[in-house]
Amino acid sequence: MKVALCGLGEIGQIHLKAIRESGHELVAVLELNRRLAVESVGDDVPIHTEVVEMVELTEPDVVDICLPHHLHVPIAVAALEAGADVLLEKPMAMDLEGCDEIIEAADRHGRKVGISHNQVHFRPHRRLRELIDSSQLGEIRAIYERLWMGGKYGGWREDSSQVGGGLLMDAGVHRVYMAEYLGGPVKAVTAVMDEPRSEDAFVLTLEFESGAIGVIQGGYHGPDGVFDDRIDIQGSAGMAEVLGCEAFFEGDLTGDLRLRAQLGGEWSDDPVTGDWDESVTDSVKACLDDLSQGNEPEVGMAEGRDAVAVVEAAYRSAETGKTISISDLDERAS
């Protein structure tokens, strides 16, 4: 397939590596920073600064979008209108209206959209999902996820109008889609935050449709260099914990075992390993493979929208002090 890549910043560099490794053809990049673009792709690949011109001139099959959040909807819609499929970095959009605009454009033009929820491809997380699917943990009763970070990244992430919120809408989205990947659909959310929609700290209590409960707790207030995103699961027949995908807190964990489970009384390490970069490249390659075979991506518009719905419910809960049910949001959106 012919792939165009938009944004060559932190995550765009890993998507670039994945596209090159996938064997698909990189036909164009969209990047305002020309020096960065030339350093990244040399003179072989056309560099554009305007999406409509890029898709008209290079006719990509897929447009891969690694841009700040406020650009996800306009760039995705322009790509879909030009007849391309889309791969979008998280979050799908800054709000539910944005998600619905993308869904309508994809439907109108008969195109597919994949969302890079890369942590779904972190191998210890997939192994944990296998333990759940094979009923080895029994019935899932509780999921606890944390996101302890320190040192803000700066740039557009400091501007809530470009993020669509604060920490929850940025790195917190990984916690939200992982909760649903492991626990199934969320039906209601109760949240407390320091400043909803530009938050540095949050606690979400989740009620899953299955009857399980969950807690996601995150904050920027750790020392510099911290990114601790571990997950604990309590099941009726066992328990499991995964050291985070990006757990810098513990030093460099590349190649280390990350998943421990207690099944039948004994805690033991699972032999599966993985790291963050690999989860991103696996996520990009899996989506491109699905699209090249004409399949719906494993993580698509429904999963992308579901994650944004939980974030929106959390904001409304923190603003009103009430529990917000996801079905109420959908009624208001329709």
Ligand SMILES: NC(=O)c1ccc[n+]([C@@H]2O[C@H](COP(=O)([O-])OP(=O)(O)OC[C@H]3O[C@@H](n4cnc5c(N)ncnc54)[C@H](O)[C@@H]3O)[C@@H](O)[C@H]2O)c1
């Ligand atoms: N999956 C992950 O773990 C992960 C990690 C980091 C970022 N992300 C996501 O990836 C996306 C990008 O984040 P990032 O950290 O790579 O950002 P970044 O700031 O490092 O890179 C963004 C790039 O986009 C370019 N750009 C900005 N506006 C543009 C425009 N109008 N046209 C063309 N180029 C433009 C910038 O010059 C920059 O090079 C966001 O959606 C973010 O949430 C995901």
